[in-house]
């Protein structure tokens with residue numbers, strides 16, 4: 042997978058890709074990340090990349106020419122490259138779309154600044170607009186890092202052989218079950234007995250039920266998309282009855 046990041050602040054990207062899993066993936070050649078300074082594609086003496094908005098108003102708008110030059114240069118070598126603009130106006134990013142994007146070989150990530158990009162960039166050069174959440178950042182760069190992280194971890198070999206991210210809980214629309222490690226007792230708070238039993242069938246059932254319970258309490262919307270067995274449904278009915286009897290509001294936890 043090749044990522045090309047188009048940004049006015051290339052320095053923002055150095056440390057996230059020098060650490061941990063992404064650094065190893067780059068070393069192994071599983072991903073390539075090219076950080077491109079849009080300013081390098083401004084051909085005038087002062088390398089102007091932004092200008093005042095037509096019609097007046099506050100702030101500056103990123104000019105179309107420098108962005109068009111870099112995208113056209115990339116696509117002249119690989120027409121299949123897919124251009125994504127990171128913006129709050131984009132489609133909210135979900136794991137399903139992350140999986141689809143991980144099947145592509147070349148992504149161009151356009152990071153906006155100021156008041157955004159000239160509309161002709163979006164009309165002529167952007168294939169998809171993606172939001173990582175309903176909030177406004179100072180630029181698209183952090184959103185680009187989030188997308189690269191989420192996509193990269195799905196690529197074969199990135200997480201290592203003992204872990205397939207494709208089976209992530211979000212992949213089957215459930216939240217994760219609770220995780221514990223040593224010590225077995227922390228200030229009187231003990232690890233659930235079943236996890237120490239060595240009974241893998243019982244452990245698997247406990248984990249499934251805890252994931253169902255947590256999803257029911259925190260993200261019931263996800264249950265609509267989940268593939269539930271009859272046993273799952275029966276369990277959910279039981280906890281629903283139990284919670285309504287107890288008037289329990291522990292779902293806030």
Ligand code: 9WO
Pocket residue numbers: 127128129130152153154155156157158171172173174175176177178179180181184
């Ligand atoms: C800013 C904005 C504010 C309110 C409603 C919509 C908005 N869109 C943008 C926008 O696209 N801004 C550009 C990119 C330029 C300023 C910084 N940018 C940005 C991208 N801020 N926040 C994001 C972003 C990207 C992906 N997911 C969430 C936020």
